[in-house]
Amino acid sequence: MNVLQTDGLGRRYRTNWALRDCTLTIPEGNLVALVGPNGAGKSTLLNLVVGLTSPTAGGVTVLGGQPAGSRAALDGIAFVAQDMPLYRHYSVADMVHQTRNLNLSFDTAYARRRITELGIDGKRKAGKLSGGQQAQLALTLALARHPRLLVLDEPTARLDPLARHDFMATVMTAMADDGVSVLLSSHMLAELERVADYLVLISHGRVRVDDTVENLLDRHRLVTAPTTAPAPDGDWQIIEARTTPSQTHLLVRLDSSQAPLPPGCESRPVGIEELTLAYLRETPASQSPTLIGATQ
Amino acid sequence: MTPVAVPTMHVRPVSWTRLSWVSWRRARATLAAIAAVLAVIAFYLVLNGERMRSTYATHLACTPVHSASCQFAWENFRNGYSQPGLPGVILLFLPGIIGGFVGAPILARELETGTFRYAWTQGAGRMRWAIAAIVPGAVGVAVIMAGFGALVTWHNKPLLDSGITPRLHPTVFPVTGLAVAGWALVGFALGVLAGLLWRRVLPALATALAAWFGLALLAAQIRMHYLPPLTTTSLDLSGKNFGIDQWWTKSGVRVSDAAINAVLQAIGFQQPGGSGKITVNPGKADPSVDPVQYLIQHGYTQVTSYQPDSRYWTFQWIELGWLTALALALLAAAFWFLRRRPA
Numbered sequence: 001m002n003v004l005q006t007d008g009l010g011r012r013y014r015t016n017w018a019l020r021d022c023t024l025t026i027p028e029g030n031l032v033a034l035v036g037p038n039g040a041g042k043s044t045l046l047n048l049v050v051g052l053t054s055p056t057a058g059g060v061t062v063l064g065g066q067p068a069g070s071r072a073a074l075d076g077i078a079f080v081a082q083d084m085p086l087y088r089h090y091s092v093a094d095m096v097h098q099t100r101n102l103n104l105s106f107d108t109a110y111a112r113r114r115i116t117e118l119g120i121d122g123k124r125k126a127g128k129l130s131g132g133q134q135a136q137l138a139l140t141l142a143l144a145r146h147p148r149l150l151v152l153d154e155p156t157a158r159l160d161p162l163a164r165h166d167f168m169a170t171v172m173t174a175m176a177d178d179g180v181s182v183l184l185s186s187h188m189l190a191e192l193e194r195v196a197d198y199l200v201l202i203s204h205g206r207v208r209v210d211d212t213v214e215n216l217l218d219r220h221r222l223v224t225a226p227t228t229a230p231a232p233d234g235d236w237q238i239i240e241a242r243t244t245p246s247q248t249h250l251l252v253r254l255d256s257s258q259a260p261l262p263p264g265c266e267s268r269p270v271g272i273e274e275l276t277l278a279y280l281r282e283t284p285a286s287q288s289p290t291l292i293g294a295t296q
Numbered sequence: 297m298t299p300v301a302v303p304t305m306h307v308r309p310v311s312w313t314r315l316s317w318v319s320w321r322r323a324r325a326t327l328a329a330i331a332a333v334l335a336v337i338a339f340y341l342v343l344n345g346e347r348m349r350s351t352y353a354t355h356l357a358c359t360p361v362h363s364a365s366c367q368f369a370w371e372n373f374r375n376g377y378s379q380p381g382l383p384g385v386i387l388l389f390l391p392g393i394i395g396g397f398v399g400a401p402i403l404a405r406e407l408e409t410g411t412f413r414y415a416w417t418q419g420a421g422r423m424r425w426a427i428a429a430i431v432p433g434a435v436g437v438a439v440i441m442a443g444f445g446a447l448v449t450w451h452n453k454p455l456l457d458s459g460i461t462p463r464l465h466p467t468v469f470p471v472t473g474l475a476v477a478g479w480a481l482v483g484f485a486l487g488v489l490a491g492l493l494w495r496r497v498l499p500a501l502a503t504a505l506a507a508w509f510g511l512a513l514l515a516a517q518i519r520m521h522y523l524p525p526l527t528t529t530s531l532d533l534s535g536k537n538f539g540i541d542q543w544w545t546k547s548g549v550r551v552s553d554a555a556i557n558a559v560l561q562a563i564g565f566q567q568p569g570g571s572g573k574i575t576v577n578p579g580k581a582d583p584s585v586d587p588v589q590y591l592i593q594h595g596y597t598q599v600t601s602y603q604p605d606s607r608y609w610t611f612q613w614i615e616l617g618w619l620t621a622l623a624l625a626l627l628a629a630a631f632w633f634l635r636r637r638p639a
Contacts (some may be wrong), residue, residue: 050417054636072305074421081413088409090321098321101314102418102425104307138414145419 001064003028003149003181004049008058011044018044020205022058026183026198028148030212031175033196034185035276041205042185043082046153049183050079063148075104078142082153084134088127092137095126099141111144114170132163139167143174150174152184156191164188168195189273199272201279208279213272220275223250225265240278251278310420315428322429323436326398330440337390338447340383345451348377352454378460380467387448387471392508395437395483400501402429403634404491426634430488430627437484438477445476459535463608466516473612478619483508485626492630515615522614525601531588536605544596551596559594560587 002025009022019041026032036042047053048060051069059067066072086095092115100106115122118136120129129137135155142150150171156164172195174180186192192199199216201209209216220239225248237253251270261267351373358366380387403426406412416422449472455461461468470479486504494500525540533539544551565587588598603611 051421052413052416066305069421071309071419071421072307074417075307075419077417079413079417081410081417083410085410085412085414087411089325094321098318099418101317102310102415102420104310104419 001028002026002061003030003064004032004060004062004183005065006045006048006058006060009045009048009055009060010057011041011048011053012056017056017205019048019202020057022202022207024200024207024210026181026200028181029179030198031171031182031184031196032198032200033192034183034200034202035187035189035192035280036185036202036208037280040202042202043153045202046079046151046183046185050074050077050151076148077151078145078147078149079151080135080138080142080153080155082155083158084138084155086126086134086138088125090126091123092120092126092129093122095137095141096122096144099144103145105146107144107146111140114140114144130163131158132160132166135159135163135167136170139170143170143178143180146178147180150180150182152182154185154187156186156188164191171195189276192276193272196272199276201276203280203282208282216275217269217272219254220270221252221254221267222270222274223252223261223265223267224248225250239275240281251275307419309424310418312428315420315424316432318425319428319432323433326401327436330394330398333394334440334444337383337386338444341447341451344377344383348373348451348454351376352458355458373454373458374460377455384467388467388512389509390444391441391471391476391479392483392505392512394441395480395485396487396501396504396508398433398437399484399487400491400504401497402426402433402488402491403630404495404497404500407492407495408497423631423635426631430630433488434481434484434623434627437480441480442474442477445472445474448472448476456536462536462538462605464520464538464603464605464611466519469519469608469611470512470515470615473609474616475612475619478616478623479508479512481623482511482619482626485623485630489626489630489633492633519611519615520603522611523603523607525603527599527601529597529599531598533600533602534605537602538605539600539602541601543599544591545599546596550599556591556596559591559596563587563590 004024004026006022006024009024010020011018022041022045034042034045044053048055049062049068051073054069062068062073063076066076087098090098096108096111096115099111100108112122115137118133118140120133120137126134126137135158139152139155152171156167159167168191171182171184175182184192184196197213199209199211199213200207211219227243227246227248237255238250239253240251242249251274351369355366355369355373358369360366403412406415412422415425418425420428448468449463452461452463452468452472456463463469463472469475483504486507487500490500490503490507491497494503520538520540543553544556563585591598
């Protein structure tokens with residue numbers, strides 16, 4: 001089953017396309033990291049997935065073909081929005097009770113157990129909790145619904161490192177216990193390196209990278225070449241090039257991994273963080289990566 | 297890569313029983329605030345109503361009717377209670393204030409604080425959530441304000457019985473009977489819609505109140521034309537009826553105010569434009585002459601157009617009818633925008 005499938009999905013606000021030509025197929029069971037610069041269209045994509053926004057173009061289905069925003073989709077998706085919106089004047093117990101009453105199924109026992117484990121007093125007002133506790137409460141309310149897809153919009157952006165670690169640990173536990181798929185937008189590249197197994201990179205409203213982390217690491221290399229080296233043959237695409245007086249550092253994509261390295265070049269595997277950074281640094285002008293042969 | 301068409305999975309909706317707790321939890325603080333405000337005003341109305349009744353009873357019980365002390369009792373009642381004053385002004389605005397206060401935050405606060413991202417992505421979905429929040433709110437303000445209108449009716453009874461303030465008077469009509477519920481409902485609907493468009497509580501409330509006030513001014517203009525006014529040539533129209541206009545005729549033909557003025561000025565009186573009232577020009581008039589009787593003796597007939605007190609409930613139903621239709625249209629627009637509006 002594909003937890004998310006989009007086809008030419010676009011969303012325009014007045015004259016500005018926040019997201020355009022987005023075509024994705026994401027199988028279930030993954031922790032999908034959605035990365036991209038601010039204003040790249042990440043939140044727009046997430047809002048489309050959870051049904052808060054409707055598409056201007058194309059279509060989006062979730063949970064194996066359910067239209068986004070349909071009753072079946074809403075029932076199976078839990079969303080934790082940016083800044084953890086909670087009713088500030090509600091007690092923690094009221095938030096739990098309300099979420100139970102807004103859903104067909106809700107695991108009250110799980111929610112209560114989690115809240116006790118977190119050391120949160122059920123009588124406290126949600127707005128009086130620490131940032132980490134608010135995040136954990138919002139996550140607990142989402143997970144107690146036992147969703148099939150958990151959507152998190154920059155959940156750890158405002159958290160301190162410890163709270164961030166605890167938050168992601170809760171997510172990972174839920175993935176292991178419940179088999180929930182996770183779609184998560186984040187700027188925390190180092191953190192994603194540890195947890196994500198699928199990467200979607202959006203820049204300027206368009207999907208730039210969309211693959212499993214395994215495949216991506218397999219297909220990208222950091223190449224250090226002497227500036228005098230001849231152009232390599234084969235299907236090498238430069239994502240990023242940085243030149244020092246003696247050497248050129250290239251982040252390249254191998255479309256067929258058999259392509260031989262030119263003499264004098266060294267190649268090493270690349271990490272998710274540097275790979276993502278390379279794609280993020282791309283300017284809109286060079287949106288189609290240039291073949292190395294064409295630059296020299 | 298085209299998404300495969302899959303038959304939409306049928307999931308039963310979240311029950312209204314469950315949603316009713318959600319609505320109750322969000323409404324209870326508002327309800328408490330309204331109860332506190334209305335309790336203060338109700339306390340004043342009961343107190344003032346009782347005092348007014350005892351003063352009116354003193355006047356009714358007084359004999360002989362034309363004695364100076366009885367005249368004093370009447371003046372005491374009339375001067376003490378005929379002017380609605382500040383409480384009357386507050387009453388007049390109350391349906392709009394209560395309606396707007398309940399309606400405006402329903403969508404605006406969710407949008408302002410961002411909690412709509414939580415509320416509208418739960419299994420119930422945003423439309424069901426909105427129905428559960430809006431419908432009880434609408435019914436609630438209408439019922440509460442109808443009850444409040446009944447209290448105002450009770451309070452005003454001596455003023456009506458004595459013919460001082462008719463029920464059709466613009467300061468009484470919209471805060472009593474059925475119309476008061478309609479006015480609260482329109483205030484509520486304006487608040488809900490403004491909240492969705494503004495996405496912030498305070499501007500939404502201000503907009504709703506301004507629109508409500510404009511509508512109230514308009515209604516005051518058109519209300520007396522719900523049915524064609526009756527006319528009478530009687531000089532002794534009961535104070536329970538609501539007089540609209542007065543003019544003079546001669547041989548069945550309307551006489552212009554200027555012509556009447558000319559007649560009156562000849563004997564030292566004048567009639568300021570159109571009001572039907574006749575005032576004395578100091579020093580010029582013969583005090584033994586009654587100008588109205590003078591005109592009647594000279595073949596003129598005074599005609600008064602009015603709405604009879606008996607039409608009160610008919611007018612109440614008419615006003616409730618169009619206000620309810622308007623409120624439903626506003627709420628329908630709100631639901632329409634809510635379904636389509638990107639969050």
